[in-house]
Amino acid sequence: MKPAVIQVNDLSFSYNPVGNAAVHQVSFEILPQTVTAILGPNGAGKTTLLHLLLRLKTPLTGSIHLQGRPLNHYSRHELSQNIGLVPQTEYIPFEYTALEYVTLGRAPYLGPLEIPAEKDTEIARQSLKEVGVSHLENRPIPALSGGELQLVLLARSLCQQPRVLLLDEPTSHLDLANRNITLQIMDRLRRAGTTLVFSTHDPEAAALIADKLVLMRAGQVLETGSLEEVFTTETLSRTYGTRVEVLQVDGLRVVKSIERLGGEQNGQNNPAER
Amino acid sequence: MKNNKNLTAFVLVVTPLIVLGISLFIGRYPKPLLMPLSVLLHDQLGQNLVYNLRLPRLITSALLGMSLATAGGVMQMLFRNPLVEPGFLGVTQGAGFGAALSILFLTTAPLVVELSAAGFAIIGLLLSYFIARRIRFGGWVLRLVLSGIAVSAIFSAGLGILKYMADPTSQLPEIVFWLLGGLWSVTWTDLWYILPVVVIGLVIIYLMRWRLNLLSLSDETAFSLGVAVGRERTLLLAASVAITAVVVSVAGIVGWIGLIIPHIARRIAGANAASFIPVSMSLGAVFGIICDDLARVLTTGEVPLGIITSLIGAVIFLIMMTSRSMRIAR
Numbered sequence: 001m002k003p004a005v006i007q008v009n010d011l012s013f014s015y016n017p018v019g020n021a022a023v024h025q026v027s028f029e030i031l032p033q034t035v036t037a038i039l040g041p042n043g044a045g046k047t048t049l050l051h052l053l054l055r056l057k058t059p060l061t062g063s064i065h066l067q068g069r070p071l072n073h074y075s076r077h078e079l080s081q082n083i084g085l086v087p088q089t090e091y092i093p094f095e096y097t098a099l100e101y102v103t104l105g106r107a108p109y110l111g112p113l114e115i116p117a118e119k120d121t122e123i124a125r126q127s128l129k130e131v132g133v134s135h136l137e138n139r140p141i142p143a144l145s146g147g148e149l150q151l152v153l154l155a156r157s158l159c160q161q162p163r164v165l166l167l168d169e170p171t172s173h174l175d176l177a178n179r180n181i182t183l184q185i186m187d188r189l190r191r192a193g194t195t196l197v198f199s200t201h202d203p204e205a206a207a208l209i210a211d212k213l214v215l216m217r218a219g220q221v222l223e224t225g226s227l228e229e230v231f232t233t234e235t236l237s238r239t240y241g242t243r244v245e246v247l248q249v250d251g252l253r254v255v256k257s258i259e260r261l262g263g264e265q266n267g268q269n270n271p272a273e274r
Numbered sequence: 275m276k277n278n279k280n281l282t283a284f285v286l287v288v289t290p291l292i293v294l295g296i297s298l299f300i301g302r303y304p305k306p307l308l309m310p311l312s313v314l315l316h317d318q319l320g321q322n323l324v325y326n327l328r329l330p331r332l333i334t335s336a337l338l339g340m341s342l343a344t345a346g347g348v349m350q351m352l353f354r355n356p357l358v359e360p361g362f363l364g365v366t367q368g369a370g371f372g373a374a375l376s377i378l379f380l381t382t383a384p385l386v387v388e389l390s391a392a393g394f395a396i397i398g399l400l401l402s403y404f405i406a407r408r409i410r411f412g413g414w415v416l417r418l419v420l421s422g423i424a425v426s427a428i429f430s431a432g433l434g435i436l437k438y439m440a441d442p443t444s445q446l447p448e449i450v451f452w453l454l455g456g457l458w459s460v461t462w463t464d465l466w467y468i469l470p471v472v473v474i475g476l477v478i479i480y481l482m483r484w485r486l487n488l489l490s491l492s493d494e495t496a497f498s499l500g501v502a503v504g505r506e507r508t509l510l511l512a513a514s515v516a517i518t519a520v521v522v523s524v525a526g527i528v529g530w531i532g533l534i535i536p537h538i539a540r541r542i543a544g545a546n547a548a549s550f551i552p553v554s555m556s557l558g559a560v561f562g563i564i565c566d567d568l569a570r571v572l573t574t575g576e577v578p579l580g581i582i583t584s585l586i587g588a589v590i591f592l593i594m595m596t597s598r599s600m601r602i603a604r
Contacts, residue, residue: 056497080500087495093354094490094545107488107499112506115484115548140545160499 003068004029005164005195006053011062013052022048024219025062030164030197030212035190037206038199040216041240046199047088049216050166053197054085066164080108084162086153088169095140098152102127105159127159128152131185147178154185165189167198171205183209203244207231207253215239227253286552290336290559297332298324300567307571330465331457332563335579337465337472338457338521339531339562340555344479345514346532347539347554351490351547352507352514353415359533360518363418364425366529368398369522371429374436374449382448384459385467388523394429395519401425455526455580457566468520475517479551482510486547528580530587535561537594 006029013023023045030036038046051057053064055071064071066082074082084105092101105127106120116124128134131151136144144152150170157165170186171179186196186209200206206213213230215223217239223230231253236244245256299309303323313320345360361367372394376387405421412420433453440446488501489510496503522528539554565586569579 051494054498056494076502077500080498083498085494085498087492090492090495092491093356094351096487096545100544100546104487104491104499107501112485113481
């Protein structure tokens with residue numbers, strides 16, 4: 001078996017020194033060229049965990065190793081050449097064209113006073129092509145739709161050519177078609193050799209693509225494992241704190257949340273059962 | 275492509291120089307408007323006037339326009355807000371307060387007034403910055419804007435008190451005239467005093483102009499791209515505040531250049547800071563020189579520069595805001 005790209009040991013972090021930990025004693029590892037889904041309800045600590053993996057936050061205890069080396073032994077430049085981030089969304093107040101914006105992804109390879117050269121622009125064009133939005137090259141960012149923006153954000157981090165790509169809720173505000181496009185691109189990236197880690201509260205998106213799941217609730221990891229191991233009615237119900245049923249439809253796992261509005265008495269109001 | 279870039283650079287550098295050259299002949303000596311070339315060649319007084327008064331003054335007006343326009347462009351990007359102008363973080367009101375304080379209690383000697391103005395401009399900024407850090411709600415930009423407004427208000431109240439205390443026949447007119455802005459008192463000495471700061475600040479900003487794009491992204495994205503967000507933002511902010519503070523300390527309060535020129539530059543060159551910052555610099559210089567020309571020749575006296583820049587700036591702003599091609603990003 002290949003050695004892990006990322007190893008997380010006993011990681012804890014808290015926003016408030018006296019309050020509850022946002023991430024509490026979390027351990028797991030991520031293998032190369034896989035897709036890992038960090039799955040859990042809102043407020044489970046998923047984004048905080050991604051920020052810890054990015055070194056944007058400093059852990060209270062525990063360690064993160066990237067390719068066997070502690071994360072804090074990497075220089076800022078090295079780190080940005082290895083790990084990229086696709087934020088949930090980005091407010092961009094100026095009218096950069098999509099190409100100008102994607103070219104910003106070359107920053108890890110440029111000196112502090114350097115300006116991107118023609119070859120950097122070429123890589124940016126290639127990244128736009130990879131996510132299938134070459135036609136948006138000269139479109140100003142504020143004129144893009146939500147789905148298009150998500151793809152351009154993705155292109156920007158591809159332009160960074162990272163080994164590990166972190167995606168924060170990449171599908172949560174997309175419609176079904178755009179969600180599928182994004183997942184297909186993620187799948188392509190995995191096959192091309194990138195390791196992907198994404199946070200999501202949508203179990204079906206996770207089931208469609210993830211090799212491995214990290215189930216989180218209230219800052220703790222409840223389970224980690226493959227889809228077969230942990231994508232079950234019991235563990236998902238525990239993760240979400242509500243009754244969830246996992247079904248198989250045409251070989252795909254889908255999730256049915258079986259609590260109706262109005263809770264227990266709801267059955268009585270259902271005309272079919274009256 | 276390459277040739278095109280060189281041509282653009284040439285135009286950006288040469289245009290302000292041409293405007294400056296022509297402006298040397300504009301004024302009210304020996305008669306209003308244009309001075310004939312023969313005067314410069316044969317008239318001793320004319321030569322003296324051009325070399326000792328007009329030249330340092332025009333260079334200063336170019337540096338003033340350039341600095342305010344560049345600082346405005348930089349701050350708009352750092353604060354991710356296209357409506358920010360360089361004086362908004364307590365800088366302008368701080369400078370006004372500092373100048374009045376010196377006129378009232380120390381001396382009206384220009385250099386002392388300028389130093390006092392520059393000192394309080396920087397105090398204004400630091401206050402805004404540290405108060406913003408202590409505000410417990412809202413994003414970073416909102417907090418800075420709020421504390422900038424509060425600090426500006428405190429300084430303008432202080433300025434009000436100083437004006438109230440000032441001798442209405444001697445000190446008050448001095449304060450009011452300083453606040454209206456102008457370059458009539460500029461000499462080579464003033465120019466040498468502002469030049470090092472302005473040159474260093476502008477060079478830093480020019481060299482780091484592409485990084486500004488990165489700093490206009492969210493902190494987490496900028497960080498993921500390897501940007502030392504805090505350090506780079508502080509460096510660029512310090513450079514812009516320093517150049518704003520020194521030019522304001524010499525010229526008084528000259529508004530609108532920092533807001534309007536970056537907008538026009540973006541219209542011409544696009545949002546990418548690598549291209550619009552140089553355009554801002556060049557355009558700012560041209561705008562500064564032309565406004566000062568107007569200040570010198572419009573009437574027999576001198577029209578305060580701040581009045582002219584505000585008037586022209588606000589009119590251009592209104593035209594831009596109401597024109598059909600204007601798009602707002604939000």
